[in-house]
Every structure is written in structure tokens, then in C-alpha cells.
Amino acid sequence: MSVTDVNQGPLAGRHAVVTGGSRGIGLAIAQALVEAGANATLMARDAVRLESAIAVLRTRATTQRLFAVAVDVADEASVNAAFAAARDANGAIDILVNNAGVAESAPFAKTSVDQFQRLMDINLKGVWLCTQAFAAGLPKDTAVEAPWRHVVNVASTAALKGYAYVAAYCAAKHGVLGLTRALALEWARRRVTVNAVCPGYTDTDIVAAAVANITAKTGRDADAARMELARSNPQAQLVTPEQVANAVLWLVSPGAESMNGQAISVSGGEI
DSSP, X not given: OEEEEOOOSTTTTOEEEEETTXXXXXXHHHHHHHHTXXXXXXXXXXXXXXXXXXXXXXXXXXXXXXXXXXXOTTOHHHHHHHHHHHHHHHOSOOEEEXXXXXXXXXXXXXXXXXXXXXXXXXXXXXXXXXXXXXXXXXXXXXXXXXXXXXXXXXXOGGGTSOOTTOXXXXXXXXXXXXXXXXXXXXXXXXXXXXXXXXXXXBSSHXXXXXXHHHHHHHOOOHHHHHHHHHTTXXXXXXXXXXXXXXXXXXXXXXXXXTOOSOEEEEXXXXX
């Protein structure tokens, strides 16, 4: 783990935690939040990738405090220890972005219970555990003038519709959206907003793995496989991590406090 002192902007002085923050959508979100002035804690499994991500954030930061800690989001003890370390480094947590996730595809009949459980543990249980660790730091009585806090869950268009061959992933992401809407109501009077962003196919390592899977099973070249995924987007292109990050930034910025319990589709109009 590491701390770097490196604050101006609409999120100046706010502490944001981003899980799955070492690459892809998570790193893009962290960059957007830091550029808006937030202090940031990145969490992910791989400590080496986390250090590389912190190095990227240093180039975007001025006086913000940057911290990284390795975590297994599916393990309660690991999550609680990581959140305690984040508070020790950067103070009370104002913004939580639950981005850590994994995608795997298989026909339903060939999806093992172990594979189903792995997808549930990381994609849904991880959101549950991290949000509980965040909630442990919320004040019991929230004054009217208290600053707003925000939770944004990075779900998927698979939280809004079904896709063939990813039944377990769809089930987990639908669960994330249900949790989002329930907590939004439960915390509505505690000055905490809870929302979800639902990206379509996004140009990340997960899509790269999907492309590799398509080419291996069909013999198509990588460009043709990418185009097949992009065709689900009416704009005929993959979503970029930065586009998802911009949606998250809006949801946690001053002026968006009435956005609560929402599922923002970032998919070019797919849904």
C-alpha cells in the first residue's frame, strides 16, 4: 500500500474510494474524481497494478492525497481491513464507487455452481460488503447541513436486460440494481444518494477477453469480433471508460443530490 501527497475543484477535500480501481473503468473513474479535486483510495486485488495506477493519478493530481490498498472484495475481513486503512490514510469516506467485477460466459447448462458462486461473490457480495464497510462510517444522526455522501454501483446493461450465455452475470448485476434501489430508499433521509451506472460493451480488458473467446470459438478475426459486440450499441461503437467515468462524476458532484435510486444506462441508446 502507498500514500502520496499530491486540491481544487468541485470535489476538493472529499474522499472517494474506487474498487477495481487499478485499470479500465475503475481507473478512468478515479482519474475523473481526482481531476475534480477528490482525495482517492484505490482498491483492487493486484498490488503491483495498484501502484501503477497511483503513478497515473499522480500526473493528474495537485495536492490530493492518493492511497492504494489490495483487497479481495468477496472476503469480509479483507474488505473491513481495507476500509479501515483507507480511513486512516484519507479520513471519512464521502464517495464509494463499487466497480470491481468479473464477467464470464457459458451456456446455462454448462455453468457450474462454482462459476455461478464466483460471479455472485465478486459482482454482488463484493458490492454488499464494501457498501456495509462504507456504512459503518456514516454518522447515526445526519444534520441538515451535513455534506452529502454518494454510492455509485457500476452495474451493466445486463442489470437492465438479459443476454444469452451470461445468465450468472445477469443475475448478479440484476441483484446489484435491486440493492441500489433498496438502499436509495433506506438512506434517502440520511443525505446519502445511491445510484448505478449501467455501461454497455465497454473498451476494457473484459471486452478484450470476450473478443478472444469469440475468435477462439468461431474463427473470426479480432476486428470482426469487436464489431459484433459494437453492433449491440445503436451508435455502432464500444463505450469508452471515460464516458462511464463522466456519468459517475456527475452523480457525485454538487447539484446531483436529487439523483437517487437511478440506473443510468451508458450504452449509446441500447437500453
